[in-house]
Amino acid sequence: MKKMQIFEPAMCCSTGICGVGVDPELLRISTVLNTLEKNGIKVDRFNLSNAPDEFIKNQTINKFINEKGVEELPAIMVDDEIVLTGRYPKNEEFVKILELPANLLAIQPKRVRATIRKSRGCGCSGGDCC
Structure with a gap:
């Protein structure tokens, strides 16, 4: 199995996905690594x-x-050699670099089923809210 290491710039926490303004790319990378x-x-x-x-x-x-x-x-290293710098690998690149099954990182959109119900107010008895 290939050994991958990711060397990242300074961030506020180990994943960079803390705080209010989360970078979607860092969120994607955390998801891929998980x-x-x-x-x-x-x-x-x-x-x-x-x-x-x-x-x-x-x-x-x-x-x-x-x-x-x-x-x-x-900087992305695989087996002690730098293979990519300046950005994170795309999902397809992770698959290719690590020689993984093609569908391992296929991200399937989750289907969300929304139900719209007629509002009955806040639910407080007699309309008196706490």
Whole structure:
């Protein structure tokens, strides 16, 4: 099995999906990584704020940052080689890079069934709300 590591820029938390303005791309990546983990595929994810020592320990990443700067993060490594920088892999790229079944990361839209009911007010007895 291939070993993938994601080296990310400094973020407020380990996933970057905290706070009010959540980046949809970070949400997608978290979802993909959770799906992979549920299927027994571990991807290591390092954030410059939370794991700076990993950026120092990894000679390839350390050299990359010294040459290109942190502006080129995220850097995606597979089997100790940088395979992608400046963005996260698309779902299809995860499948190809990690040699996974094509349907593993197929995102199926969830169907939501809405029922519209006639309003009966707030439900408080006698119309007196608390």
